[in-house]
Amino acid sequence: MANAEVFQVRTVEAPQLPAPVSTSGVIGWMRLNLFSSIGNTILTVVGILIAYSLLAPLIQFALIDAVWVGEDRTACLAQDGGHIGACWAYVGDYLPQFIYGRYPTEEIWRVNVVYALFALLLVPMMIPAVPFKGTNALLLLVVFPIVAYFLLTGLVIGDEEILPIVETAQWGGLLVTLVIAVTGITASLPLGVAFALGRRSKMPIIKFVSVVFIEFWRGVPLITVLFMSSVMLPLFLPEGVTFDKLLRVLVGVTLFSAAYMAEVVRGGLQAIPKGQYEGAMALGLRFWPMMYLIILPQALKLVIPGIVNTFIGLFKDTTLVLIVGMFDLLGQIQSSFSDPTWSTPVQGHTGYLFAALVFWVFCFSMSRYSIFIENKLHTGHKR
Template sequence: MTMANAELFQIRKEEAPLLPAPVSTTGVVGWMRANLFSSWSNTLLTLVGLLLAYWLIAPFIRFAFIDAVWTGDNRAACAPQDGGHVGACWAYVKAYFPQFIYGRYPVAEVWRVNVVFALFAALLIPLAIPSVPFKRTNAVLFLVAFPVVAYFLLTGLIVNGRVILPIVETSVWGGLLVTLVIAVTGIVASLPLGVLLALGRRSQMPVVRLVSVIFIEFWRGVPLITVLFMSSVMLPLFLPEGVTFNKLLRVLIGVTLFSAAYMAEVVRGGLQAIPKGQYEGAMALGLRYWQMMGLIILPQALKLVIPGIVNTFIGLFKDTTLVLIVGMFDLLGQIQSSFSDPTWSSPTQGHTGYLFAGMVFWIFCFGMSRYSIFMEKRLNTGHKR
């Protein structure tokens, strides 16, 4: 090679630096090109979806925030002025907020409800975070100590004729307090009962299996409204003379038994998904029935049916609104009862009240749903999303 030709070539002695990927394939632009505008059909669907979202969301934003009334002392603040448009009456929600949370609970004793809420959050949050230590102690406090403390705080305490905490009848409870009491009690009690019913339905003992099947099919065969009527009206007829349950306790029993029947079928689906080899391996190790179920089978089965379990919990939480038909004023019932107050009667009062209820229920249900997804990923159930 001559000197003239060598000057025409250059031999690289170092690796060329890596160039960044094109902007059109990374970041937000790249995600949009790959997921929203990858073809003409996807582009068309994206544009149609954006148009529908604008038609649906824009009026909601306008009603809930832009045209909303945030301050006021009565319905005059939320009345249309000079033919104008008025949005949500949040001033009405602010005025009734204590009743929406506590119902007719005595104002001087509201601190007891706040303490219960604070204890509930203080015990539930660390229990739900996997990295927090002392899980067993936390679980015992939440499942054993907390219900006892909450019961005496909410209902009152009298020791040897001395009033430690004034008695507050459950008939004056209402609002979010009643919703959470029914939902949390139903959730905590229905899961272990549902597990026992699922095991009973798969039992080799005919009597146990028959009783479990009858129980499950009976409660699944009637609507929750009927169950609430039965627990509120008919349950006292089957009790011994002199034995009475207050209305809240009757509702708690009915909701728990109803939810447990559905929970049993969810858990049974998980038990049937476990390969037979797991049962045989556990028996080969010499494990007894309850050891096999507690250490080998149930941990795997419950992990597989986390979505179904949480779905049942969400349905139970929303079904608490049905207690209004037996005279208990939960969050939705308290909102509906406020409509009879002429002080805040306005064209948007009903819309605002139901919007507030919907937002509260959505926050709780969405939180349970997201935590369910988190636990699925952490436990690595093998199902990719």
């Protein structure tokens, strides 16, 4: 009798087994990205050693050996020759000045209201799914600047002082940094778009003016622009005519940033295929509807990294206003070094570390948000 062959047919799908540990999870990611070859392994080990050599002393100084509470400099002085870390007690004592500068203490609530309004309007604007974007943009870009101006500077109606006048010379700290950065960012983008379109215009006069503007401001250092706008500009004005120093700085920073923004936007315009222009014209669209509806949305989407990079550079460049006598966050920190109450060998290190941390938080937040928007808007351009 022949041997009968027995076949078994599975009628139920076999259970899925988990991927091997070596190819999934943290271990799989490390094997793929950090230890995929001998060269990558060597580079990973060297990178870890370098990072440890840099971060270990920083963590030791900023956290482990730090002094968190104290009344004066004696709390941050080394005892018996021992090591001492960051004097965060000094930062805590000076924190109001770092945030508000010399703004009158009894009027600080006005600054806090401006901060709160800005956050309440900005956060919904940054969330894509929130409704009423148009109304929110109108409030943020039109209504808020007017309200913030009167809240910060004061309001006088007739002979009655509704809000006491606070001169901009009394502003300082993070307040000045944010005013300059937000104003420069908000105003430089539309100006940059306008000059980018002007540089690509077929009208000789408009193109010439745009090219001269862009090349002039890009060829002059920002520190020179600030010095000229603050010190030299009043010499060319008629007698009795003057501008507030903060206003002169805002104008200089905005024009300087707009020139760089124009070149970033022009790069996006040149990256748009010619077929997009031809298709828009075939639909009968004139120049401005074509730019507003078809060309600019695509161009600005392509250059989001460059736009945010310009914004980050502008935010960091606000520290240069110290050259014209305005005390931003960094300037306010430097001015505190003259106070003998907190004069210690680590005062300067702590102050600059605090400034670096604040600037890093703002710049890193802008960078991560730009990556989020770029990933959300990419449609076939990402590689």
